[in-house]
Every structure is written in C-alpha cells, then in structure tokens.
Amino acid sequence: MKGFNYSEIRAYYDHDYWNTPGVKSGYANMSRCIGGEWHTQACGWLNSVIPVRSLKLLDAGCGLGHFMVGFTALGAHVIGVDPSDYCVDFIRKNVHLPVIQTTLEDMHTIEDNRYDLIYCGATLEHIPEEHLEASLQNLYRVTVPGGLLFLEIDTKPDELRDTPEESHVNIKPWSLWLWDLSHPSHNWFIREDLVDALHACRDFPGFPLADWSFIVLEKKRP
Numbered sequence: 001m002k003g004f005n006y007s008e009i010r011a012y013y014d015h016d017y018w019n020t021p022g023v024k025s026g027y028a029n030m031s032r033c034i035g036g037e038w039h040t041q042a043c044g045w046l047n048s049v050i051p052v053r054s055l056k057l058l059d060a061g062c063g064l065g066h067f068m069v070g071f072t073a074l075g076a077h078v079i080g081v082d083p084s085d086y087c088v089d090f091i092r093k094n095v096h097l098p099v100i101q102t103t104l105e106d107m108h109t110i111e112d113n114r115y116d117l118i119y120c121g122a123t124l125e126h127i128p129e130e131h132l133e134a135s136l137q138n139l140y141r142v143t144v145p146g147g148l149l150f151l152e153i154d155t156k157p158d159e160l161r162d163t164p165e166e167s168h169v170n171i172k173p174w175s176l177w178l179w180d181l182s183h184p185s186h187n188w189f190i191r192e193d194l195v196d197a198l199h200a201c202r203d204f205p206g207f208p209l210a211d212w213s214f215i216v217l218e219k220k221r222p
Helices: 006-012 015-019 037-047 066-073 085-095 129-141 174-181 192-200
Strands: 056-060 077-082 099-101 115-121 143-153 188-190 213-219
Touching (some): 037 066, 066 115, 077 085, 085 099, 143 174, 174 213, 192 213
Parallel strands (some): 056 115, 115 143
Antiparallel strands (some): 143 213
C-alpha cells in the first residue's frame, strides 16, 4: 500500500482504507455499517448533552457519513465536508445527504456564520501542523455566534496502537492540543460544563471511551 501523502488526500481515503485492516487503517467493513449501533450510540451520547434537533450541523471530516446519518435521525439538518473522492462519492450514492468536497483549511465555498454546531471527530490529527491554524479558523468562521464546536482528537501514538495509522500526521499530547485550542487568537471559550456533562454521561454503553480526548468550544458573540 502506498504511504500517506497529504497533497494526494483526495485519493487516499479509498475503499481499502475503510474496509481492510492493515497499514493504512484498523477499520473493517465500514462501508457496510452505515446506520449501525456504535455510531447511533455516539450521536445519542452527544445529543444527550447538546440536543441537535433543528440545528444546522456541519460534520467536518465526515468520512463515509456514519455520524451524518446518526445526527439526521435525531433531527439535525446535517451537511458533511470531506476531501476524499471515495467518501464524497459514497455519500452521494448511498447516504443521500448533502456533502461538500474540500479540505478544512480550504472551505472558502462555505459562508460565514452558518452552522449552529460543528462536529469534528477524529479528523484534526490527520491534518499537518502547517494547515492546522487555517483549519481551526475556518471552523470558527462558519459557526454562528454563540454556536458550538465539538472537537474529538486522537492522541494515541502508533507504537501504542494495535494497527498503525499512517495518516495520523499530527499526533501530540492532549495538553499541547489544549494549548492550541485555548490560544487567545481564537475568539471562542471552552464550555467546561458541557465537557464535564459528557464525561459524566453513562446512558450509552461505552461512552465516553476511556482514551477519548475532546473539547466543546463556544464561539463568542460580538
């Protein structure tokens, strides 16, 4: 299998990535489990603290659309963003929800102040450090004032994983991610109350996962 090259990201996340465990991924048969129990529970877990019904929700780094389906079932108005040719084509043919093909650092086609909630799960660790600030600024830009950003980031190094993930090009300790996300240049603040409530929620089996690192941010109002 070819190595990860971020400049070729449109072609990287192909069928093998999502369905064949190996160097590129630990996934198996992900294209066959849309609407499955795990993602349904994950969406329910978030919804139990941050109700999504009637919200305009952007799934930033939506992959094959698993969370898009889960949040739509809960009443959110969902649109996905992903750079992958395979993922975008899969969503359009099988999921039938709106999706925009773009990287997070280049979301110029999405207007300012549009989404009430950004869901960005297991995505930022795939973005090289040199593109991180532009990606964060775009996520902020498209969020409505007073809107929320849920960011879940994988921080586990390859040497601690059962299957290496070569596209995890931005693995660093959660403390460094917190420094990035808390930087004064970002016009948002951490919703510690929502983070604590999500950590405390045990209504859905397995959530929150023991090694999940996540944060909820609120975009400051003018």
